[in-house]
Amino acid sequence: MPLHWFNPPVTVSTGKPGVRYGCNNVEGAARELMEWNNHGLMWNHAVRACMSCLAGEMTPEDVRKAFIAAAEEEGKLLSDDH
Template identity: 35%
Template sequence: MTSLAFPAPVQVKTSDVRHDINSVREALVFLNQWPKGRRGPVYSCAVRSCNAAIAGQMTAEQARQAFVSFARIAGVLARSDFSPLAGADQKLSVSGRSL
């Protein structure tokens, strides 16, 4: 069985309350509670991506990326890091030199 857990939580903020969305199923619950009048194409893409991940047709990370896109466009993304590795102090190197 494929894991539906996100590699890193997506933090969203609604009504001054922060929520950590930790899995595809939690993202789908959040999306299903979204006001019908505010649903659009990015919302629909996020819902389809979550359902595809549950069906095993997409990875949890792909569904997470769709959910992050929705949250960012909807204005509810609480943090500016859009990937699970954001915030990690990593430096790329070329020929052994740090950039």
């Protein structure tokens, strides 16, 4: 199954100190979300968006937006200049 790509990548901090992740596809976003400890409202929306995209009901860009919102809620969103 091909990956569901989006662009530009979304850069987030990971659970490992100093390690960042530039996510550019739905499958990567889903994997990263599963690593997070807190599961807030935006996290829930992002996970559902990933599943919906994989089912052909949403676009990768929809997932990108939901992933950004979840990363902001979690305090994990990084700008490209970090």
